Amino acid sequence: MATDKLEPRLVSLIDDEKRRASARGMAAEAVDQEETFDVTISHRESLQAEEVDPQDRQAALRDLEERTREQLQPIVERLQGVAADQQVKTHTLTSAVTAKLTPSQMEQVAEIDEVELIRVEKLDKVTTMNESVNVIEVPDVWDELRLTGRGVRVAVLDSGVDANHPALNGKVVDEISTAGEPVNVPGDHGTHVAGTIASNDVVFRGVAFQASLVNIKVLTAGGFGQPQFVIDGLEQAVRRDALVANLSLGWSEIFHGWVCNDADCILCQAADNAARLGVTVVVAAGNEDSLAGPGQLNIRHPGAARRVITVGAVDKAKQLAPFSSIGPGSGRLSPGSAIRLTKPDLAGPGVDIVSSVLGGGFAALSGTSMASPHVAGVAALVLEAHPDARPVVVKKLLEDTCERLPFAPDATGYGLVNALGALLRELPTK
């Protein structure tokens, strides 16, 4: 079968089906004739819409639709020839058609010169930013309350932000590296986190898309760091007047052998001090699920710190992410008490989040690292509305207005952060 016009993952999908068919005692060739796949067939020449003023948009769209239909005619005719009862969907904004075809039919369609590529239409599990912000009711805050994070400085303590990414254009207003690697060496992780907070892309829009970012590079581009890099980074967040700091990182008792008896290790101490100095510190809980062995805890550090907002992860269906670290944290109810404090404090969307990555594109990542910047973004919205709110007040407000979830407090704390709820509620007096 000619496969040069078939997308590689479509070829491997067909091969997988053939292997399954063989395992069931069927001839692999039967897949070529009988098994159908949803595919999109693109024309070798792309069509461009005219650049028009808004009042001429509809006319230009009709014109494009007509030109696309005409261009796609040979492909549609071939489709009707190889699969007469075929339902074909012709696209307008891109010169392509979608249909359900067997591999044998794909081969026949691929024979004509007009076909550039046949790609599989597979349900990929991706939560784009426009979905995840809906889950926590951010668009209502933008549209109804006109809050977008404007004027709020959010420090991103991470592997470095690609300030040249189109979605982050003009966002980074200050930067420094404490990681021993130049600040102009950005990382994918930091760029993704920054996009979730403040991307100004039309589709993948950040939670607080008009907030300003302070790029504090505390990790190498590959995500490696030392505790003192982070402690120094928190100090820089204070010195550079950040109102919010996001830390999608942490030292694990399980993986790094980190020791913290009562949320009082140097990382927790520094994070709590940054909060005392006016920075709302938002930290990822960790991706340890409930792996902890005897004498260990799953919540990372400084996520265990008392004054920070520690964030677990859920998916867009508001189900607990299987990796999200289960509490409690290392903090004790009182000195020497055997009772540990509940962590995480709340949860955010953290499964298959599509946000900005190096090179100007977007990609899906999962982790409490992705949940934390959603909450940092909501904190920025709150601080736009209440610039004098202390971190402890912001934390309490976000906790009080969470959407309750049917999970144990040690899994998702008070529940799922809810931007609209937080912005409609009066500030607590704590």
Next chain:
Amino acid sequence: MTNGRVDPSVIQELDRLEARGRPDPRAPVIIELVEPARVSGEGSPRRQLARLEEQVHELQQRLLERLHDLGVTDPPRQMVLANGIAAELTRGQVMAISTHPDVRRIHLAREERVTT
């Protein structure tokens, strides 16, 4: 043998480096002091930070002197928001400094992947 103030990961790292054949290797550590860094809560954040820096550096002075006596010549990195000092120490230096009354714990500060 340790006195309970040294994280097991520090000893493991020194063992690992020795097993690689390095004579008397040095491990990157953070020495956490007994007295925590305390923010006063008065004045602007910058003023509070300046006061904290002054206070913490004063608290760290005796330990810095002891490190110098132990032969640590590279200037250790002094933290501010947490009362800690970062340095690279040999096993002998780790053991010696861990008995100092100002020391609470000694953590490993090796560069590790920590993204979540």
